[in-house]
Amino acid sequence: MKTNPKNREEPGFARHAFVCGHERAEGASRPSCFNRGSLDLLRELKSILRDRSPVDVRLQKAGCLDHCEQGPSCVVYPESVWYSLRDEESIEAMMKHLTTGEVDASKTMKME
Numbered sequence: 195m196k197t198n199p200k201n202r203e204e205p206g207f208a209r210h211a212f213v214c215g216h217e218r219a220e221g222a223s224r225p226s227c228f229n230r231g232s233l234d235l236l237r238e239l240k241s242i243l244r245d246r247s248p249v250d251v252r253l254q255k256a257g258c259l260d261h262c263e264q265g266p267s268c269v270v271y272p273e274s275v276w277y278s279l280r281d282e283e284s285i286e287a288m289m290k291h292l293t294t295g296e297v298d299a300s301k302t303m304k305m306e
Contacts, residue, residue, distance in 0.1 A: 202249075209292050211270045212256035213239070213279070225262050232266035235279060242289060251292050264303055276303035 213236045217228035236255055243253050261267040264278040270291055277288040287301035 207252045208250040209270055209272070209295065210252045210254075211268055211288070211292055212254060212259065214257075214259040214262060214265055214267045215255040216258035216262060218262070225265065227259075227262050227265035227267055230262075230266050232279075235266055235285075239285070239289065243292065246289075246293050253292065261303065264305075267303065273297065277301065278303045 213232055214227035215233050215236070216226050218224060218226035220229070233255065236253070240253055243251065256269075259267045259269060261276065261278075264280075266279045268277045268279050268288055269275065270277070270288065273291075275291060275297055277284055277291075279285050279288065284301045287298040291297050
């Protein structure tokens, strides 16, 4: 088995995004990103990201990011930029951030 199948020169990623996958029971006092379709969205985003082919970007599920009220929620590192993935514009802004590093502040998470 290859020890470096992606031929990386060093560990880590240029950007690393986490999409909340936390699940709370129906009727819980707080909503959950899982119940808002975050894992289905994550699968779709991974497919789109593969097509865009950035090898130094990682997108994965996270446990609770503690912003489920804004969810599905996502954070992109190393910039620590938060997104509420509720609409196509915010989703596209997050994907552009992942692939180019460009942040559209008008599409980042705002506390309500």
